[in-house]
Amino acid sequence: MNVTSNKQPWLALVVCLLAALACVASSTPVQAADRLPSWNEGAAKKSILQFVAKVTKKGSPDFVPPAERIAVFDNDGTLWAEQPMYFQAFFVFDRVKALAPQHPEWKTQEPFASVLKGDVKAALAGGERALGQLVMATHAGTTTDEFERSVTAWIAAARHPKTGRAFTEMVYQPMLELLAYLRANGFKTFIVSGGGIEFMRPWSERVYGVPPEQVIGSSIKTAFELRDGRPALVRLPEVNFIDDGAGKPVGIQMHIGRRPLAAFGNSDGDLQMLQWTAAGPGARLCLYVHHTDAEREWAYGRTSSIGRLDKGLDEANARGWTVVDMKTDWRRVFAFEKQ
Amino acid sequence: MNVTSNKQPWLALVVCLLAALACVASSTPVQAADRLPSWNEGAAKKSILQFVAKVTKKGSPDFVPPAERIAVFDNDGTLWAEQPMYFQAFFVFDRVKALAPQHPEWKTQEPFASVLKGDVKAALAGGERALGQLVMATHAGTTTDEFERSVTAWIAAARHPKTGRAFTEMVYQPMLELLAYLRANGFKTFIVSGGGIEFMRPWSERVYGVPPEQVIGSSIKTAFELRDGRPALVRLPEVNFIDDGAGKPVGIQMHIGRRPLAAFGNSDGDLQMLQWTAAGPGARLCLYVHHTDAEREWAYGRTSSIGRLDKGLDEANARGWTVVDMKTDWRRVFAFEKQ
Numbered sequence: 001m002n003v004t005s006n007k008q009p010w011l012a013l014v015v016c017l018l019a020a021l022a023c024v025a026s027s028t029p030v031q032a033a034d035r036l037p038s039w040n041e042g043a044a045k046k047s048i049l050q051f052v053a054k055v056t057k058k059g060s061p062d063f064v065p066p067a068e069r070i071a072v073f074d075n076d077g078t079l080w081a082e083q084p085m086y087f088q089a090f091f092v093f094d095r096v097k098a099l100a101p102q103h104p105e106w107k108t109q110e111p112f113a114s115v116l117k118g119d120v121k122a123a124l125a126g127g128e129r130a131l132g133q134l135v136m137a138t139h140a141g142t143t144t145d146e147f148e149r150s151v152t153a154w155i156a157a158a159r160h161p162k163t164g165r166a167f168t169e170m171v172y173q174p175m176l177e178l179l180a181y182l183r184a185n186g187f188k189t190f191i192v193s194g195g196g197i198e199f200m201r202p203w204s205e206r207v208y209g210v211p212p213e214q215v216i217g218s219s220i221k222t223a224f225e226l227r228d229g230r231p232a233l234v235r236l237p238e239v240n241f242i243d244d245g246a247g248k249p250v251g252i253q254m255h256i257g258r259r260p261l262a263a264f265g266n267s268d269g270d271l272q273m274l275q276w277t278a279a280g281p282g283a284r285l286c287l288y289v290h291h292t293d294a295e296r297e298w299a300y301g302r303t304s305s306i307g308r309l310d311k312g313l314d315e316a317n318a319r320g321w322t323v324v325d326m327k328t329d330w331r332r333v334f335a336f337e338k339q
Numbered sequence: 340m341n342v343t344s345n346k347q348p349w350l351a352l353v354v355c356l357l358a359a360l361a362c363v364a365s366s367t368p369v370q371a372a373d374r375l376p377s378w379n380e381g382a383a384k385k386s387i388l389q390f391v392a393k394v395t396k397k398g399s400p401d402f403v404p405p406a407e408r409i410a411v412f413d414n415d416g417t418l419w420a421e422q423p424m425y426f427q428a429f430f431v432f433d434r435v436k437a438l439a440p441q442h443p444e445w446k447t448q449e450p451f452a453s454v455l456k457g458d459v460k461a462a463l464a465g466g467e468r469a470l471g472q473l474v475m476a477t478h479a480g481t482t483t484d485e486f487e488r489s490v491t492a493w494i495a496a497a498r499h500p501k502t503g504r505a506f507t508e509m510v511y512q513p514m515l516e517l518l519a520y521l522r523a524n525g526f527k528t529f530i531v532s533g534g535g536i537e538f539m540r541p542w543s544e545r546v547y548g549v550p551p552e553q554v555i556g557s558s559i560k561t562a563f564e565l566r567d568g569r570p571a572l573v574r575l576p577e578v579n580f581i582d583d584g585a586g587k588p589v590g591i592q593m594h595i596g597r598r599p600l601a602a603f604g605n606s607d608g609d610l611q612m613l614q615w616t617a618a619g620p621g622a623r624l625c626l627y628v629h630h631t632d633a634e635r636e637w638a639y640g641r642t643s644s645i646g647r648l649d650k651g652l653d654e655a656n657a658r659g660w661t662v663v664d665m666k667t668d669w670r671r672v673f674a675f676e677k678q
Contacts (some may be wrong), residue, residue: 205406213409213595213596215596224585224589224615226614230618231618240593249570253561257552
């Protein structure tokens with residue numbers, strides 16, 4: 001029997017021929033520089049191009065079949081900015097305010113009372129315990145569907161306090177180009193972030209071209225329930241997995257089951273992910289983004305409380321990993337910059 | 340600069356034109372029956388073809404963009420056989436024997452002593468605790484790389500006690516065709532099994548065309564370590580996640596982050612996965628494989644200890660889900676059968 005009856009086979013033919021031409025274009029010599037226009041010529045860009053050439057060239061001793069071309073990207077500070085604090089923290093504070101009418105007790109109960117007064121510093125004075133309370137109060141207690149809707153609504157409306165831009169505009173243009181360039185060369189791109197997995201998924205496909213099933217992150221536990229006969233996944237106030245530091249290779253193995261060929265990070269929290277990637281055989285690319293541009297973005301590293309890059313920088317230097325100097329290596333940081 | 344220098348652009352052109360032709364073929368009317376040759380004409384096959392036609396036809400109210408075409412498959416009893424016991428249990432017993440020289444104490448210590456004597460029934464008399472001991476002794480204590488090698492070696496050598504075939508030959512030909520048919524229609528196919536995630540990954544791509552990152556299963560915890568300066572992921576004797584029953588929707592959300600469009604199972608352990616799938620909006624396909632063919636495979640269901648299908652069958656009948664009667668719906672069960 002006929003399954004489909006496509007009324008415009010000529011259209012399909014045109015689409016497919018265009019795809020074929022694109023395919024030819026990508027397997028004949030191309031000006032790869034065009035694929036990374038926001039990268040200045042220099043050692044960082046060169047290391048990326050050389051690595052991709054090596055692992056994609058048939059017959060090369062470093063050739064890797066497409067199915068094994070796995071690239072992993074940290075998110076905060078690597079794909080989007082993380083100053084003056086992790087963007088997910090803004091979500092937490094906004095959500096405390098949004099949920100406050102349902103929690104009259106928060107008016108006097110810390111750390112919520114300080115958040116409601118707009119005093120972030122006082123709210124976080126309670127350390128990890130206070131942070132845990134804030135995260136659970138704002139991330140648990142809903143179904144997964146409800147939580148997704150709350151993230152989607154917030155990310156559309158919220159603005160960065162310094163730039164006034166949507167947080168999804170605070171993504172690094174050179175890294176968007178790098179994601180696309182790797183995918184054009186047969187790589188499967190994954191996010192491996194300390195941030196919440198369900199906080200990233202609602203917008204990762206639209207912003208980064210990374211579908212939800214290729215997002216790895218920290219999580220709380222969920223439970224399957226029938227509510228009035230309808231299945232629901234309920235988010236519980238209990239940590240499931242922290243995808244940071246030594247947790248990153250664990251998360252990679254759990255979700256991907258293959259060692260990455262290339263890993264991109266910006267902080268000591270990414271070090272084990274880069275070590276795990278580097279330890280595989282054949283050509284590997286390990287790259288750190290170093291925040292050196294106080295004018296276009298922020299300058300921080302060795303002593304920063306957010307996104308500290310200290311041990312990682314030493315190891316990168318010792319092992320010859322690629323270090324992106326944001327100020328000199330990136331022609332443009334954000335797409336919204338004046339050119 | 341030139342990244343690649345392909346010396347045979349004409350070859351790439353031919354490959355791409357062939358791809359384009361395949362693409363045209365799949366978007367113009369095709370004899371879909373050809374794609375599922377091991378399925379007899381009947382209600383089950385018809386429900387599959389109608390579902391795929393609906394969700395892939397542009398302009399149809401049930402059209403779903405390719406990125407959201409997620410199909411999830413149970414493994415034991417759905418993609419490969421599970422009698423006389425789960426195939427992973429054979430791995431456990433063989434591995435106890437292989438590891439015995441390093442564990443002289445097992446000669447007298449249960450449940451190991453019984454396994455070494457070949458008395459499976461006595462070994463499992465200790466119930467869940469005994470099973471847990473056997474699983475941990477054979478699955479933990481190695482690095483992930485070492486465990487992968489042990490699975491790869493075992494699956495190549497081990498044979499099914501009844502058929503004498505490799506376990507990877509005991510896969511259902513109609514289901515292989517279904518996997519390929521869905522992928523040809525833009526679906527991403529995932530395995531969602533109660534079996535061990537790292538037990539399936541070493542061969543799932545070769546046998547099912549499902550890459551490791553699309554395998555979801557039960558797992559033990561792992562820890563990242565530097566051993567003599569070299570990174571390793573060490574498998575710990577501690578349960579991380581049980582991907583069965585109500586755990587299946589949880590595993591699906593954790594790994595995929597999207598509700599499946601289609602779900603395939605064979606037992607009550609798959610019921611929540613099918614419920615979760617069915618509860619989404621638009622067209623959904625929920626299908627149970629019912630083992631009704633004692634001659635070509637096995638006949639079991641309502642009262643079986645392995646792969647019991649009781650509540651699931653009631654719910655499938657009540658809700659109009661597709662139930663495959665293996666005896667009548669499948670023209671061929673295994674590829675090695677005489678035709």
